[in-house]
Amino acid sequence: MAKIKENSTNNLNRKYIITDCNLTYSICMVGGRWKLLILCNLENGKLRFGELRSKICNITERMLTLHLRELENDGIVKRTVYAEVPPKVEYELTDIGRELIPIWEQLSNWGEKHRAMTRPE
Amino acid sequence: MAKIKENSTNNLNRKYIITDCNLTYSICMVGGRWKLLILCNLENGKLRFGELRSKICNITERMLTLHLRELENDGIVKRTVYAEVPPKVEYELTDIGRELIPIWEQLSNWGEKHRAMTRPE
């Protein structure tokens, strides 16, 4: 029943990390409304903050920032700040982040198939 | 930007179905705190309500009921009621539900690896 980052603020999905279940751990790391969506947009290379925002329909700057910070803290995304004016920041997948690629690909394929089965046009 | 089941009550994760993204669709179907956990406990066959409850640490009856209903409505889980006293209800994966097995297996393996990397004992 051990939890991590207890009582932290602005920490998404952290309350239910129970260290004896790997699936729960993973859901904590990449579950939720936005994370896989952010990650899959980074599949083909680096993107800037604004590029991510415009690619991910309906995400607010606040949500994008919060989730990117978490993904960065968890070593799934790498953030690079360029010392330029105006500022330029790029995000990319880390090696462990890239290992998730087959997961969102399969999940996406499953969704397409499930939708075709249950919600035919 | 089309949504489904708008304004429904007690419908988890339904607000953000945008029909032109399969990944978002899948996340809606099996995302969230509990669904994959419920499903992976059904991987090896049928289970009764009480068995699921005791296998899934910390889940309340209410949450288990709500999520099982959704999974049933979405054709991912099959519910069988036996006409007995006391009541007996069994849950099992459907075919489309079984197609998710590799996803939680991979996700679980990823979690184990990620944890070993970032949180060594």
Next chain:
DNA sequence: CAGTATCCATTAAGATACTG
């Protein structure tokens, strides 16, 4: 046994304005 119903607490998400 397998749930419902009710009420309440916590958390995630969204809108908007502002800044280095």
Next chain:
DNA sequence: CAGTATCTTAATGGATACTG
């Protein structure tokens, strides 16, 4: 451009009691 800060709303989760 890439964020913060603040406030508000919506969604999720939990406790407890009760029932066919």
